[in-house]
Amino acid sequence: MIMWLNIVGDEEMRGKVLNVFVIIMTFFLGVIATIGVYKLIPNQSVIVNKNESNVNITEANTIKTAIDKVYDSVFLIEATTRNGKSTGSGFAYKTDGKNGYIITNAHVIANASEVKVINSKGETYEAKILGSDEYADIAVLSTNVSNVSKTAQIGDSSKVELGDTIFTVGSPLGSEYFGTVTKGIIAGKNRLVGSSTIMLEAIQIDAAINEGNSGGPLLNINGEVIGVNSMKIASDKIEGMGFAIPINTVMSYVDRLEKGEKIDRPVFGVTISDVANTWQLYRYGIIVDQTVEYGAVLVSVEKDYPAEAAGLQKGDVIIEIDGTKIEDSSYFRYALYKYKIGDTIKVKYYRNNRILETKVTLNKKAEA
Numbered sequence: 001m002i003m004w005l006n007i008v009g010d011e012e013m014r015g016k017v018l019n020v021f022v023i024i025m026t027f028f029l030g031v032i033a034t035i036g037v038y039k040l041i042p043n044q045s046v047i048v049n050k051n052e053s054n055v056n057i058t059e060a061n062t063i064k065t066a067i068d069k070v071y072d073s074v075f076l077i078e079a080t081t082r083n084g085k086s087t088g089s090g091f092a093y094k095t096d097g098k099n100g101y102i103i104t105n106a107h108v109i110a111n112a113s114e115v116k117v118i119n120s121k122g123e124t125y126e127a128k129i130l131g132s133d134e135y136a137d138i139a140v141l142s143t144n145v146s147n148v149s150k151t152a153q154i155g156d157s158s159k160v161e162l163g164d165t166i167f168t169v170g171s172p173l174g175s176e177y178f179g180t181v182t183k184g185i186i187a188g189k190n191r192l193v194g195s196s197t198i199m200l201e202a203i204q205i206d207a208a209i210n211e212g213n214s215g216g217p218l219l220n221i222n223g224e225v226i227g228v229n230s231m232k233i234a235s236d237k238i239e240g241m242g243f244a245i246p247i248n249t250v251m252s253y254v255d256r257l258e259k260g261e262k263i264d265r266p267v268f269g270v271t272i273s274d275v276a277n278t279w280q281l282y283r284y285g286i287i288v289d290q291t292v293e294y295g296a297v298l299v300s301v302e303k304d305y306p307a308e309a310a311g312l313q314k315g316d317v318i319i320e321i322d323g324t325k326i327e328d329s330s331y332f333r334y335a336l337y338k339y340k341i342g343d344t345i346k347v348k349y350y351r352n353n354r355i356l357e358t359k360v361t362l363n364k365k366a367e368a
Helices: 002-007 011-040 044-050 064-073 247-258 278-283 329-336
Strands: 074-081 084-095 099-104 114-118 124-133 138-144 165-170 180-194 199-205 217-220 224-232 242-246 270-274 296-301 317-321 344-351 354-361
Touching: 064 074, 064 084, 064 165, 064 217, 074 099, 084 165, 084 224, 099 247, 114 138, 124 247, 138 247, 165 224, 180 329, 199 224, 199 329, 224 247, 242 247, 270 329, 278 296, 296 329, 317 329
Parallel strands: none
Antiparallel strands: 074 084, 074 114, 084 099, 099 138, 114 124, 124 138, 165 180, 165 217, 180 199, 199 242, 217 224, 224 242, 270 296, 296 317, 317 344, 344 354
């Protein structure tokens, strides 16, 4: 080829031929290089394009292992009442030679004449209410031990921290969405939430919980139960605010509820109302100074009960119990029910434009 180029006398022609030669050689060298690379790493394209199942998924992007530990311990709870059927969730936490034991919320099975539990396979079994407590919102059910294939592992709610990963398993909206798993974080601790009659100290979470999730387990990343889902704040302006009763609180009631025992609580010996309930206070002949913005108002004080013995009177406004601020009547019950019969508590109250203090010995219990 070089000899031929030398023979060609036309300089322009020689340049054109040289360019063609370079293009041809570049093409062949590219083909040879591609073949060589393919032979050296023959599996690369297979891994990337055809064998995606070889991708290694770790706990950084799945909680499957934790879910598997608890999933079959979760039940759909179906309660029959005079008003029809209602549903919730629950989980088995222990078995013995005869029974399996299931925790749920008290409000899930309230006024139920019949309770059934449905497992992860869709099998339905009869269940019995062993014990229930409205103020703790906890109930314990039993079913034949053969109906429970797995029990959940109980964790320690005192160790939860803000930002911890959590998940829930339950039955939002009933059987159609049974076994739904939602994931989130611990969004708040020691929250006081409830209604006009019941106040609970709860763990706040941002994982989605809906009607039917009540009574189901709140779990940490290890699949250990750290709470019992109880309620959510429902509003067009609010999203992702759910609450669970800490499992340590729940387990402090469970042994007694298993035995069908009533949870004894101290009696203060008063009838109470809220500062804001001016109409009810007017009916009792009570006028609260407008400078008093919160508290539980004593609308009556029973004779021979702890409140009377401590010098409290009708019209007094309780604003603090042992350092806990009393916003209203539900806060009063929450604070009072943390104590046992026989305990002595320090009470701050408002009377005649003065803040006073007394000690109340809780020596009476609620009648069965």
